[in-house]
Amino acid sequence: MVTASRGQRPGDGEDTAVAQSGASKSGQNQVKGGKSSASGRQSVAAARRSSPGNNRTQLIIGGIAIVVIIAIVVFGVVLNRQQTATQAEGYGASTQSVATASADGVVTVTKPGSTPKATIDVYEDALCPACAELERQFGQQINQELDNGNLTVNYHMVDFLNPSSHSGDYSSRAAGALLCVAQDSGSQPGVYMAMHSALFAPENQPAENGSTDLSNQQLADLAKAAGASDQAQTCISTGANTQGATTAAATFMTNLGTITGGRAGTPTVVQNGAPVTLNSDWLTKLVG
Amino acid sequence: MTNTRTVSRGGRIRDVLGVLSRLVLAAVLLISGVIKALDARETIVAVRAYQLVPESLVGAVAAVLPYLEIALGLLLLIGLATRLAAVLAAVVMVIFVAAVTSAAARGLSIDCGCFGGGGEVAAGQTAYTAEILRDLGLLAMAVYLTIRPDTPLSVDRLVHRRAADPA
Numbered sequence: 001m002v003t004a005s006r007g008q009r010p011g012d013g014e015d016t017a018v019a020q021s022g023a024s025k026s027g028q029n030q031v032k033g034g035k036s037s038a039s040g041r042q043s044v045a046a047a048r049r050s051s052p053g054n055n056r057t058q059l060i061i062g063g064i065a066i067v068v069i070i071a072i073v074v075f076g077v078v079l080n081r082q083q084t085a086t087q088a089e090g091y092g093a094s095t096q097s098v099a100t101a102s103a104d105g106v107v108t109v110t111k112p113g114s115t116p117k118a119t120i121d122v123y124e125d126a127l128c129p130a131c132a133e134l135e136r137q138f139g140q141q142i143n144q145e146l147d148n149g150n151l152t153v154n155y156h157m158v159d160f161l162n163p164s165s166h167s168g169d170y171s172s173r174a175a176g177a178l179l180c181v182a183q184d185s186g187s188q189p190g191v192y193m194a195m196h197s198a199l200f201a202p203e204n205q206p207a208e209n210g211s212t213d214l215s216n217q218q219l220a221d222l223a224k225a226a227g228a229s230d231q232a233q234t235c236i237s238t239g240a241n242t243q244g245a246t247t248a249a250a251t252f253m254t255n256l257g258t259i260t261g262g263r264a265g266t267p268t269v270v271q272n273g274a275p276v277t278l279n280s281d282w283l284t285k286l287v288g
Numbered sequence: 289m290t291n292t293r294t295v296s297r298g299g300r301i302r303d304v305l306g307v308l309s310r311l312v313l314a315a316v317l318l319i320s321g322v323i324k325a326l327d328a329r330e331t332i333v334a335v336r337a338y339q340l341v342p343e344s345l346v347g348a349v350a351a352v353l354p355y356l357e358i359a360l361g362l363l364l365l366i367g368l369a370t371r372l373a374a375v376l377a378a379v380v381m382v383i384f385v386a387a388v389t390s391a392a393a394r395g396l397s398i399d400c401g402c403f404g405g406g407g408e409v410a411a412g413q414t415a416y417t418a419e420i421l422r423d424l425g426l427l428a429m430a431v432y433l434t435i436r437p438d439t440p441l442s443v444d445r446l447v448h449r450r451a452a453d454p455a
Contacts, residue, residue: 065363065372
């Protein structure tokens with residue numbers, strides 16, 4: 001199969017393939033259903049194989065097919081670039097949102113005094129590449145809508161990818177670090193969102209099944225760079241909230257399983273109890 | 289199953305098998321391609337989740353794959369250049385089977401993203417065996433069409449008839 005496909009080059013595709021199959025399978029196959037006698041079929045088949053007109057037909061068909069494929073793919077790539085473009089590119093960090101951690105480990109981010117048009121529940125694992133992709137495409141737009149007072153975000157950090165992390169508990173420690181920032185520096189505008197973005201930045205996020213990940217001290221350093229207080233940094237470097245985050249994550253995963261009908265995966269954005277389909281304009285529509 | 293004077297029973301069965309393979313393969317490629325195309329970000333995620341393509345190529349693969357599936361699906365649907373389309377579809381299926389198998393072997397916890405979606409799922413919620421079996425079934429259809437690309441209700445047969453019997 002693979003050999004056959006390698007032999008098939010776009011340029012000579014159909015034509016060569018039929019010619020090579022020759023009198024055996026293809027020839028026989030091509031006349032089935034024909035309305036001629038047995039001898040007539042053979043002669044027609046022979047004529048098809050040898051006639052220059054038929055070869056040219058094959059070539060034209062193959063050519064048309066290749067043009068169709070190329071046209072559709074080129075159209076698709078152009079469309080794709082629009083669909084995956086970073087939203088609100090250039091907006092940057094949130095400057096006005098504050099964060100509060102609930103007793104069960106949910107971190108709520110919103111602009112103080114605002115009446116948001118939409119509230120979303122975001123389920124993420126700090127190690128999940130898909131979550132980093134969500135952050136790349138929509139992170140700045142989320143910051144913008146938070147600052148505009150249009151949005152409230154409830155972050156539920158889960159840790160089911162712990163086994164894929166080098167340390168075995170990276171997801172839990174990162175979730176704990178975010179809880180530390182929310183508890184100790186949540187009232188400082190933009191700090192929680194900055195820490196959240198930092199965790200998913202390509203230069204910081206560890207690879208799944210990678211050879212390394214971030215230590216608690218490195219997580220604390222990220223928090224420091226995000227503007228978190230000394231208290232928050234100590235909370236992170238001592239891993240004070242790792243256990244609490246683990247406990248919270250177990251409940252979040254159960255909830256997520258229910259919400260997604262047993263297909264719990266991250267990232268999942270939930271509004272009014274149902275997962276949101278994350279098209280390029282999902283957030284624009286949500287706050288529109 | 290009555291034989292007509294001109295078409296053998298074997299020919300009939302091959303016709304039915306051929307046209308069914310072509311249309312089923314076309315439908316699956318079109319549906320999976322359209323779903324992937326509609327959710328481009330999820331497709332990036334799904335491609336990346338396999339960890340088989342370097343990061344710099346993830347976007348390109350995720351952009352091309354859905355539309356390649358759609359193009360092959362359309363060709364198979366109308367039966368234009370069936371053998372070429374079947375060969376390419378077989379290549380795509382071989383790649384899918386290899387990718388899912390490798391994900392399973394490496395113990396990745398991902399959704400295959402075959403019909404959109406994809407990315408990480410919780411351990412124990414993967415469905416690799418079913419995904420591989422389905423792709424192998426589709427691969428068998430593509431191989432069959434590569435061997436016997438001449439099927440009823442196809443542009444190919446229409447054009448060949450014209451070319452062979454200009455009457």
